[in-house]
Amino acid sequence: MTTYFFSDTAALTGRTLRHVTRSMDTIITTAITPVAMMLMFVYVFGGAIDTRSVPYVNYMLPGILLMTIASGISYTAYRLFTDVKSGIFERFQSMPIARSGVLWAHVVTSLVANLIALVLVVGVAVLMG
Numbered sequence: 001m002t003t004y005f006f007s008d009t010a011a012l013t014g015r016t017l018r019h020v021t022r023s024m025d026t027i028i029t030t031a032i033t034p035v036a037m038m039l040m041f042v043y044v045f046g047g048a049i050d051t052r053s054v055p056y057v058n059y060m061l062p063g064i065l066l067m068t069i070a071s072g073i074s075y076t077a078y079r080l081f082t083d084v085k086s087g088i089f090e091r092f093q094s095m096p097i098a099r100s101g102v103l104w105a106h107v108v109t110s111l112v113a114n115l116i117a118l119v120l121v122v123g124v125a126v127l128m129g
Contacts, residue, residue, distance in 0.1 A: 005098040012097075012105030019079065020113055026075050031117040034068040035124050042128060057128050064125075068117050076110035 020026055038060070046056040083089055083102070092102050 005101060005104075008097040008101035009104045009108065012101050013108045016079065016105050016109040017112065020075075020109060026113075030068065030072045030075055030113060031120050033071070034064050034117065034121050037067070038064045038121065038125065038128075055129060057125055061122075061125050064121060065118060068121050069114055072110060072114040072117055075113075076106055079109075080106055 038057070041060055041064075042057050049056065049059075051059045080103075083106075089102065093099070
């Protein structure tokens with residue numbers, strides 16, 4: 001049963017990863033928007049706040065990272081909602097697959113997508129100084 005769980009979860013993770021990579025609004029919201037906000041805050045509003053000797057990008061990076069994680073989690077919830085509304089959960093229940101595999105696939109996809117977005121944001125922050 002556990003081997004079926006892992007293979008089912010892997011197959012369904014591939015499905016949800018394909019959905020994420022094909023959804024341009026998800027990519028823009030979860031990866032590009034935090035980078036754009038960080039660039040805007042540092043270069044447009046960076047001189048308005050006195051952070052003493054700490055560079056402003058170091059001061060605001062934790063908030064941008066939290067925002068990146070929150071937007072990734074919200075898109076995971078949205079993808080689960082659309083799967084439930086489209087009836088795919090009922091179709092999966094009629095198939096001989098692990099019941100929790102569908103949810104674990106969304107969790108693993110969220111983890112991978114959030115990790116990529118966080119690496120992108122931290123990479124841009126390192127480039128900014």
